[in-house]
Amino acid sequence: MxxxxxxxxxxxxxxxxxxxxxxxxxxxxxxxxxxxxxxxxxxxxxxxxxxxxxxxxxxxxxxxxxxxxxxxxxxxxxxxxxxxxxxxxxxxxxxxxxxxxxxxxxxxxxxxxDRRKRYKIDNPSPSLRLGEPLLQVPQNIQVVSSDQLKDQQIFNMLEGAARNVSGLVPQEHWGNYALIYGRGDRIVGFRNGMNIEASWGPLNEDMSFVDRIEFVKGPAGFMLANGNPSGFYNIVTKKPTGVTRQSFDFTAGSFNTYRGTADLDGVLTGNGKLQYRLNLVGQSSKSFRPYDFTDRIGVAPVLRYKFDDKNTLTAEYSYQYQKMNAFGTGYLFSTKGYNDLPREFTNAPANSPDSKINDHSAYLTFEHKFSDKWKVTAQGAYFNYKQIGYSYWINSIKDNGDVDRNLGLWDAINRNKLGQAFVNGEVTTGAVIHRLLGGVDIGDKYYIADYNQSGSLDPVTPFNIYHPDNKAVTLPVFDRETPLSERGKGTVSTEKYQSVYLQDELGFFNQQLRFTIAGRFTHAITTDPYSGDTESRQVTPRLGISYSLNDATSFYGVYDQAFLPQNGNIFGGGKVKPVTGNNFELGAKRDWFGGKWNTTLSVYRILKNNQLTADPDKHGDPAASYVIQLGQTKTQGIEFDARGQITTALNLMFNYAYTSSAISKDTDPANVGTAVPGFAKYVSNAWLTYRLQEGGLQGLGLSLGYVWQFDRRPWSLAGTSKSDMPNYFRLDAGASYQVQKFSLALNVNNLLNNYLISGGHEDYLSPTGSTVYNWQAEAPTNFRLSVGYRF
Known part of the structure; x- marks a missing residue:
């Protein structure tokens, strides 16, 4: 290498x-x-x-x-x-x-x-720590702007933000956190440069307070080494701009969806030093499934004080509240195959109980500029996620459709305490320009849950999926009087880590040729209910090269390593080892027509050792959650992204990815060559917006986009690793109109009314050993109509 x-x-x-x-x-x-x-x-x-x-x-x-x-x-x-x-x-x-x-x-x-939409962003946010344009970074980083999210009327991270980036495949979810796969595995969630990923949380971000989403492909030692080598996405929240402006939007849509947002931006003092940003959201929506609903409230205030040109202090808080039906009501089960049931089918009874989530986060960030070339940033964050909920699953299903439904308690608390400090600088030694980066990261994550209490909804007469009766039933009685700290003693998982990082990017010939040499040392201790404490010490190097052929074209290569502390329950005992992985990547980036639009082409190979997957054999215990430790997996592929303003009237996003991911080493030679779960071999997405620039209909915009996934693997290896998931094609369209301070937008999703799903297998649920298919269906054709006012 x-x-x-x-x-x-x-x-x-x-x-x-x-x-x-x-x-x-x-x-x-x-x-x-x-x-x-x-x-x-x-x-x-x-x-x-x-x-x-x-x-x-x-x-x-x-x-x-x-x-x-x-x-x-x-x-x-x-x-x-x-x-x-x-x-x-x-x-x-x-x-x-x-x-x-x-x-x-x-x-x-x-x-x-008359502001032109901007799908292309040239520079990473400060939270990515990279003090250079994206064109010069030796890595594939794709940025999805708030304009693009708004054009597609995406409300939260579960709704398709990933379609704007090559190779990403959203999987089914429980309604609280986003599950996105890329380059052969789940990509990790960051917010404002901090790894906030936790067990079953925190709550997925509402787009009302999101400025952009940065998708970083592959390991990225400049951010964190103890993460999945497949990559991560970084949610960048809205900050004050120092300009007074306000906007209000109201949306109505299918399934009794109503949503209002406000974005207030301005200054609180005459000298402009104290600035504010306040985003508000309220949403109520039903579902195409009976009894399902999601209500959400969000408040996100930000204060920024600029002491002078060198010192800035920013305080940020966000609160999200979500009330919804019990988790898991979207899952469907059958022994006859996917799509065996109508997509509006539900296993939930008429008296299905509610689940509630309160999600708090707070940031305090200080920036000091020593000069135009040197800056230090220190940031601390606290996350507190509290969930009072229920979850649905099934105890068993027979070939005739008889199901024993299960309702479980799912109360949880997730607390993250995170801190980081880093320095960016530039020095020149002779003809070499050094872009320097050094930093410290610390984290303390804690999760506790009560998911041990559950009971059957059908103790006498089974529920039949082919002759459903969703009448009210007698719900199990659960103990909530005992504090969660006692009820969840056997479920606690923690992660504590400390790491230091140094990087030097050496620029030759006035930054035409750039070499990156970097390394990170990480000490991490993780705890889970199954294997106790796991301690890891790891040094992860990073080598990169980037060459600018001209001011619009660059080529790059990068070799980076990562490791991921993990825990799990292996049947018969045994210590779970951390995932260790490396990424080798080559690519080319180009800006076209004066930087109005950009293309990125990359080829990569990721080797991951000790990857966990669900054990398909329950070993006689249907309630067990055993895992298998694979020897090594190899993921490789090609990715292409294009985004930006093709002409004054035309904005385009297009991407394509080919992914191959399989077991390359294993203790059982028969497993070598078997595909890993949770990816699609071919993925392509597009979104095109054309806006009239003159004439009587000036300001009218028309949009068309698609999502296409072919040769899909289920997320579970149970039963089969072959491509038995149906192919996925979704066509969406939109129309919008802007006149003075008013805007109007209509989006229609799933125009072809296709039956769209994601899912896997859970064979232990069949008493006769039949393959049990479980999946979630997406909504049929639906619309959203929004009106906005800005001043």
Missing amino acids: NKTLLYLSIFLLSVTGAFAQRFATLKGTINTSDGKPAESVSVGLKNSSIGAITDADGRFQFTRIKPGTYTIKVSAVGLTAEEKEITVTAGSTTVVDFSLRESANQLNEVSVT
């Missing part, structure tokens, strides 16, 4: 030696007349393809500019363009700042009425 990187480095150096030349860097800040940062302003060099959009702080930057004299042009919708003539010299950094004649409110007025 290291030899491959060495040969690639020698090749790129030879190319650089033949064609490299000295370049310059151009950067600056654009403010409004009242001193506020001007976001979403176009900046470009006339008579060239070089261009950018200012970020939330009004900043822009161009690297690798050829020496010479240029005219830099600044423009935004409704504003008079401003130009400046500049001269740049080789090896220098030129700073050009602009002050627009308009105030922040005036800029907001015009941008609100």
Whole structure:
């Protein structure tokens, strides 16, 4: 592996030696007349393809500019363009700042009425710690913007945000947390740069307070080493912008769905130092299944105080409350195959009990800039998730459809205490530019649950799925008087870790060629009910190379390692080893037409050792949750992503992925070559939006998109590892209209009314040994109609 990187480095150096030349860097800040940062302003060099959009702080930057004299042009919708003539010299950094004649409110007025949708984001959020454009990062990172989520009317993380990124496959869920697979395994959830993944939580994020979602493919030692080597997604929440603006949206849709949101952004002091952001959401919705419903309330206030140009303190809190039917009512069971039952079928009785979730999170972040090139960030977070609920499953099912339904208690508490501090900096030694990153991460995660109490809903007469009677039944009586700390003693799982990380990205020829050398040391202790304490100490290296052929094209290679402490119950005893994995990846990135849209092509191979999967043999105990430790799995594939503004009127997202994942080593040679669970071999998604720019229907937008998954593997290896899941194709469409401060949007999902599912096998549920299929069905054709007002 290291030899491959060495040969690639020698090749790129030879190319650089033949064609490299000295370049310059151009950067600056654009403010409004009242001193506020001007976001979403176009900046470009006339008579060239070089261009950018200012970020939330009004900043822009161009690297690798050829020496010479240029005219830099600044423009935004409704504003008079401003130009400046500049001269740049080789090896220098030129700073050009602009002050627009308009105030922040005036800029907001015009941008609100005719702001172009932005599907392409050029730079990672500060929470990813990478102080460079995504085009230069030696890794496949795809960013889904809030504009894109809004166009698709995605309400929460369960509803298809993953469709916007190649190779990701959402699996069925319990209604509380998102389960997304990519590159052969589940990808981990982060929020604002912190790993918040926990047992059965926390509650999936409502999109009302989400600014963007960053999907990072493969291991990423610059974030955390003790995570799944398949990758993670980072939810970036909305922060104050320093510009006063408000928006309100109301949505009505199928199945009695009603939803209202508010986004309030502004300043609390005359000098603009104290800023705020407040997002609110309230939602009530039924389901295409009887008795199912989901009600949600969310409050997310943020305060930011800018002491001066160097010091900033941000305090953030979010509260989400969700009330819903008992968990698991969406699961269907049959011995005859998937789709054997109508998708609106339910096993739940008419008096199905409610489940309630209270989810709190708080962040405190301090940033200090020593200079334009050096910054330190310290952040602490606390998560508290409390669940009072019930869950449905079945005790058994016969071939004639007789089912013994089971209702269990599921009360749980999940607490995470997380902290991190990291430094970004840049120094130059001779002709080499060093981008330095160093940090410390600590975490303390705790989960306790009472899922030990359960009882049959059909103790005398079975429930038959082919002749269902969903009448009210006598519910089991559970003990909630005893504190959860006592009831859940045998279920506690914890994880405590401390890690340090150092990275040096060496830039040659004015950042045309970049080498990354990094490493992380992690100490982790995990505890679970089955195997007690597991202690791990691991050093994980990271090597990367990135080469910019020109200002719009780069090639990269990366080798990264990760490990994942894990616990489980192996039949007959035995210690569960941590997952250890490495990723080798090559790729190419390109910006097109002045950076308006981007493509990424990557090929990769991930080797994972000691991966766990469910043991299909219950060994005589139907209530047991045994696992099998596989020797090694190999996942490899190709991924392609395209996103951005193809023309002034047309925005496009398109992706495609080929994935192959199988057991490559095992104690039983017969298992070698067997596919691992939970992926689709071929996945493709698209979303296209065309908005009329002139004429009587100016502002009218039309959208069309699809989700396609072919050759799917079930999430469970039980019964079979072959591709027995039906292929998946979903077609969606939308129409929207923007006029002045008002907007109107209609989305219709599953236009073809296809029966769409995800699922697996649970063979122990059959007393005769039949294969038991269990699955969740998606909604039939449905719509959402939204109206919005911005000022």
